[in-house]
Amino acid sequence: MPFQIIRNDIVKVKADAIVNTANPLPTYAGAVDRSIYLAAGAEDLLKERRKIGPIPVGEAAWTPAFKLPAKYIIHTVGPAWTDGRHGEAEAVRSCYRNSLRIASELKCKSIAFPLIATGAYGFPKDLALEAATSVIYQFLLQNEMLVYLIIYDQSSLDYSSRLFTDVKEYIDANYIEAQEEQAMQAASEGDVTISGTVFHTALERGLLTQETADRISAHRRRLSARLDDLKNEKSSTEKRNDAASLEKMLERDSRSFGDILAEMIKERGLKNSEVYKSANVTKQTFSNILKSHNPPRRETVAAFAIGMKLTVPEAEKLYEAAGYAMTLNNKFDVYVRYFLSTGQYNIVSDNIVLDENEMPLLGAKS
Numbered sequence: 001m002p003f004q005i006i007r008n009d010i011v012k013v014k015a016d017a018i019v020n021t022a023n024p025l026p027t028y029a030g031a032v033d034r035s036i037y038l039a040a041g042a043e044d045l046l047k048e049r050r051k052i053g054p055i056p057v058g059e060a061a062w063t064p065a066f067k068l069p070a071k072y073i074i075h076t077v078g079p080a081w082t083d084g085r086h087g088e089a090e091a092v093r094s095c096y097r098n099s100l101r102i103a104s105e106l107k108c109k110s111i112a113f114p115l116i117a118t119g120a121y122g123f124p125k126d127l128a129l130e131a132a133t134s135v136i137y138q139f140l141l142q143n144e145m146l147v148y149l150i151i152y153d154q155s156s157l158d159y160s161s162r163l164f165t166d167v168k169e170y171i172d173a174n175y176i177e178a179q180e181e182q183a184m185q186a187a188s189e190g191d192v193t194i195s196g197t198v199f200h201t202a203l204e205r206g207l208l209t210q211e212t213a214d215r216i217s218a219h220r221r222r223l224s225a226r227l228d229d230l231k232n233e234k235s236s237t238e239k240r241n242d243a244a245s246l247e248k249m250l251e252r253d254s255r256s257f258g259d260i261l262a263e264m265i266k267e268r269g270l271k272n273s274e275v276y277k278s279a280n281v282t283k284q285t286f287s288n289i290l291k292s293h294n295p296p297r298r299e300t301v302a303a304f305a306i307g308m309k310l311t312v313p314e315a316e317k318l319y320e321a322a323g324y325a326m327t328l329n330n331k332f333d334v335y336v337r338y339f340l341s342t343g344q345y346n347i348v349s350d351n352i353v354l355d356e357n358e359m360p361l362l363g364a365k366s
Contacts, residue, residue: 001280001281001282002145002146002147002280002281002363003136003146003347003348003351003363004146004147004361005148005149005351005352006148006149008150009035010035010036010114010150011035011036011040011068012069013069013148015110015112015148016070016071016103016106016111017062017065017070017073017099017102017106017111017112018065018068018072018073018074019073019076019099019111019112019113019114020032020033020073020076021033021077021114021119021121022049022055022076022077023077024054024056024057024077026050026052026053026054027046028046029120030119030120031119032114036068036073039068040067040073041066041067044066049063049075052075055076056077057078057079057091058076058079058090058092058094058095058098059077059098060075060076060095060098060101060102061074061075061102062075070112071108072103072106074103076095076098076099076116077095078091078095078116078117078121079091079092079117079123080121081117081121081122084124084127088117088123092117092128092131093131093135095117096113096116096131096135096139097139100139100143100147103145104145110147110148111145111146111147111148113136113148113149114150115132115149115151116128116132130349132149133346133348133349134346136149137346137347137348137349140277140280140348141274141277141278142277149352170334170338256293256295257294257295257321258290258291258293260318260321261290261304264308264314265308270308272286275304275307275308278306278307278345278347279303279304279306279308279347279362279363280303280347280348280351280363280364281300281303281304281307285364289364295321295324296322296364297364298319298322298324298332299332299361299362299363299364300362300363301318301324302315302319303347303362303363305318305336305340306336306339306345306347306362307347309340309343311340312337312341315337315340319333332354332360335353335357335359347363
């Protein structure tokens with residue numbers, strides 16, 4: 001996918017270009033800057049860096065990468081944080097824009113960024129992340145390049161929920177509630193497969209009469225005795241349901257997911273390039289999806305929904321076209337619902353939130 005999050009040391013990342021949060025003068029200091037110089041070969045790199053001279057804040061320049069597993073090092077100077085009222089945000093955006101511009105001029109196919117200026121310069125990580133995602137997202141809408149955001153450890157992303165202040169509340173209010181409601185409903189309907197905890201919770205909450213509780217208990221005892229027999233049996237009702245399901249399947253829309261996706265794109269007056277770039281999908285993968293009769297992965301379908309800025313009902317239809325159901329019982333889908341319902345269509349930012357919460361990322365795997 002065009003945007004990826006990697007937890008690694010940036011000096012170990014294989015990319016055409018890696019970005020160094022550089023000292024404005026031709027020397028090196030600590031943190032990322034120092035590690036890059038030492039890994040590349042400090043003497044050789046300093047010699048090239050001195051040819052460039054001072055680099056103003058927000059600007060960027062490049063050198064060869066020497067011993068690093070990259071072709072180029074793009075050196076950019078981030079702003080020192082004062083109070084946010086001295087142009088710091090625009091300066092750090094300029095760092096990303098100028099680095100990406102240079103990578104394009106060098107015809108790089110991939111570039112790896114750290115979170116610029118968040119070390120010794122003290123730029124708040126949440127604001128740095130907002131700057132990075134906004135610039136990278138806009139760049140990828142216009143350009144073909146693989147962009148990595150390198151995160152050294154999990155704690156580096158722990159602040160990302162500030163981008164979406166109510167995402168956790170939304171998840172709690174929908175996914176967890178849906179799980180509880182489903183279990184309680186199953187209990188109240190006498191579902192003998194519910195767990196003992198759900199059964200007793202439903203009883204304590206007054207959702208079950210004693211008569212219903214006794215009936216469920218009796219059912220559970222009978223189920224235990226008959227379980228082995230039931231494993232290999234199908235009732236006549238189940239067989240009829242199977243036949244009905246088969247008929248329904250045969251009556252389904254015979255068009256492929258690619259056909260339906262292409263139709264939705266046309267209906268909205270969108271360009272193919274707009275859609276696959278917004279969906280964090282490569283041009284080749286997008287082309288294959290349109291031609292194939294096999295539906296893509298769930299994460300790719302969700303990415304198209306966000307890339308086309310669908311409503312939740314429209315996204316549900318797109319899911320159905322791929323053979324999935326968009327439910328509140330699937331936590332990944334609840335995040336997607338949140339992004340769609342709140343207009344969070346920046347897939348770079350969305351993926352950072354998903355990654356922090358150990359969810360699959362939106363888009364197609366390369």
